[in-house]
Amino acid sequence: MLKRALLPALALGALAGCGIFGGGPHREHYPDARIDPFKGVEGDVGFSDTIQYWRTEADLQRHAALAEKPAEQWKLNWKHMDLDRIELHPGHLAVDEGQALVKKLAARDPAFLACLGEGSADLKGKAAAYPKFDAALGRIVTVEDRIEHCAKRVLKEDLPQGKPSNTKISVYFKSQSAGTPIGVDLSDGNVMEAYRRGEELFYRKTGQLNFACASCHVPGSIMGHKLRGETPTTPFGDAAHYPTYRTPVGALESIQERFARCHGQMRTQALKPGDPAYADLEVFMTVLSNGYPVSVPSAR
Amino acid sequence: MKRLVLLAAVLQGLTFAGAAAAQGAAVPDYSAFPCLSHTLPCGELAAREPVRKELEGPLDGNAARGKQTAFARNRGNCLACHVMPGGSQPGSRGPDLSHFGSTGRSTAETFAMVWDMRTVNPETLMPPFGTNAVLTEQELRDVVAFLLSLK
Numbered sequence: 001m002l003k004r005a006l007l008p009a010l011a012l013g014a015l016a017g018c019g020i021f022g023g024g025p026h027r028e029h030y031p032d033a034r035i036d037p038f039k040g041v042e043g044d045v046g047f048s049d050t051i052q053y054w055r056t057e058a059d060l061q062r063h064a065a066l067a068e069k070p071a072e073q074w075k076l077n078w079k080h081m082d083l084d085r086i087e088l089h090p091g092h093l094a095v096d097e098g099q100a101l102v103k104k105l106a107a108r109d110p111a112f113l114a115c116l117g118e119g120s121a122d123l124k125g126k127a128a129a130y131p132k133f134d135a136a137l138g139r140i141v142t143v144e145d146r147i148e149h150c151a152k153r154v155l156k157e158d159l160p161q162g163k164p165s166n167t168k169i170s171v172y173f174k175s176q177s178a179g180t181p182i183g184v185d186l187s188d189g190n191v192m193e194a195y196r197r198g199e200e201l202f203y204r205k206t207g208q209l210n211f212a213c214a215s216c217h218v219p220g221s222i223m224g225h226k227l228r229g230e231t232p233t234t235p236f237g238d239a240a241h242y243p244t245y246r247t248p249v250g251a252l253e254s255i256q257e258r259f260a261r262c263h264g265q266m267r268t269q270a271l272k273p274g275d276p277a278y279a280d281l282e283v284f285m286t287v288l289s290n291g292y293p294v295s296v297p298s299a300r
Numbered sequence: 301m302k303r304l305v306l307l308a309a310v311l312q313g314l315t316f317a318g319a320a321a322a323q324g325a326a327v328p329d330y331s332a333f334p335c336l337s338h339t340l341p342c343g344e345l346a347a348r349e350p351v352r353k354e355l356e357g358p359l360d361g362n363a364a365r366g367k368q369t370a371f372a373r374n375r376g377n378c379l380a381c382h383v384m385p386g387g388s389q390p391g392s393r394g395p396d397l398s399h400f401g402s403t404g405r406s407t408a409e410t411f412a413m414v415w416d417m418r419t420v421n422p423e424t425l426m427p428p429f430g431t432n433a434v435l436t437e438q439e440l441r442d443v444v445a446f447l448l449s450l451k
Contacts, residue, residue, distance in 0.1 A: 207333045208433070268330055269331045
C-alpha cells in the first residue's frame with residue numbers, strides 16, 4: 001500500500017505540488033500561498049488585499065458602495081453585514097437563548113459556569129483567546145469543545161458540538177468577547193503545531209472534485225472570480241464572526257459545521273464537529289483572524 | 301432597505317431549510333476519496349493519480365445531451381467556472397468556452413482534457429471528471445461533442 005502510494009508520489013511530486021509537506025500517502029496540494037501566521041489578519045495585505053475595504057468600520061462605511069456592485073462586492077469580505085445593527089435576526093436571538101441555557105445549567109451546578117470560564121464565572125473577553133491548548137485535557141480546545149466538556153464533566157449532560165444548544169451557548173460565550181481582538185497564542189508550541197497541521201489541511205486536495213480549501217481561497221485560485229452565483233472571498237478575518245446565522249440555510253452554524261457544509265459541496269467526506277482535524281483547521285483559520293475583533297453575533 | 305434585504309434573506313433561508321428537511325436528503329458518502337481526517341481511512345487515501353485517457357473508437361457523442369450534462373449543477377457543472385453559450389450564471393475562473401470548437405483542439409485531445417485535465421496542466425483547478433468518476437465515459441463523450449460544436 002505504502003509502496004503503491006509512494007511511487008506515483010515520486011513520479012508526480014513536481015507536477016502535483018505534493019511532497020512539500022513530507023512523506024505519507026500520495027497527496028496533492030494546492031500551491032502554498034506562504035501565509036505568515038505572525039501577521040494575523042494583516043497577512044491579507046499582499047494576499048487578497050481586500051482588507052483595505054473591511055479592516056475597520058470606517059473603511060467599510062467608506063466603501064459601502066461596493067456592496068451594490070456584483071463584480072466587486074466580494075472585496076467587502078461580507079463584513080458589511082456586520083454593520084447591520086438589526087436586532088431581529090436569529091443570531092441575536094441566539095445570544096439570549098444561549099444566556100438562558102447557561103443560567104439554567106449553572107443553576108444546577110455553578111461549577112458549570114466556572115468550568116466555562118476556567119475558574120471564574122466571568123466570560124468577558126475569554127473567547128478571544130480560543131482555540132487554545134488545554135494542558136489538563138492535553139488537546140486543542142475550541143469554545144464549542146469547552147462547552148461540551150464542561151457539560152459532560154460537571155453536569156453529566158451530553159451537549160455535543162454541532163447540537164443547536166451547544167452552538168447557542170457558544171454564540172453567547174463569544175458575544176461576551178465582542179469587539180475584543182482575537183489572540184490565538186502562537187507562542188504555545190502545541191498551538192503552533194496545530195496551526196501547521198491545519199495549514200496542511202487547508203492546501204490538501206480532497207474528495208471527488210479534487211479541491212482544497214485553497215482552490216477557492218488564495219490568490220490565483222477561484223478567489224475573487226465568479227463560481228456560478230458565488231464569489232469566494234479571502235479566509236482572513238473569517239473566523240471572527242462564527243458561530244453565525246447563515247441566511248442561505250436558515251440556521252446557526254459553528255465554523256466547524258461550515259467546514260462540513262463546504263466539504264459536502266466539495267464532494268469530500270465531511271467530518272463531525274469536534275473532529276481533531278477540524279479543530280486544527282479552526283486554529284489555522286482563527287490565526288488568520290488574529291488582531292481582528294470577535295464579531296459575534298452575526299449573520300451571513 | 302438593507303434591513304428588508306436581510307429579513308427577506310432570513311425568510312427565504314427558512315423556506316429553503318424547510319424544503320430541504322422535508323426531502324430528508326441523505327448525506328452522500330465520499331469516503332472513497334481523500335478527506336481531512338487524522339483517523340478515518342479516507343484521511344490516509346492517496347489521490348488518484350493523473351490518467352492520460354485515450355479515446356477508443358468513434359466519439360459517438362450527443363451534443364444536446366452533452367449540453368445538459370455540462371450545465372447541470374449535479375453533473376458536470378462546467379458553468380461553475382466557464383462561460384458557455386446559453387448557460388446562466390457562468391463562472392469566470394476558467395477559459396471562456398463559447399468558441400471551443402474553433403480553437404483547433406482534436407477530439408482525442410478534448411476527451412483527454414475533460415477526462416483528467418491534470419495531464420495537461422498539473423496545477424489545474426478542474427476536477428478530473430473521468431479519473432474520479434464524476435461523469436461516465438458516455439457523458440464525457442457527449443460533453444466533448446457539445447464542446448466541439450461550439451464554433
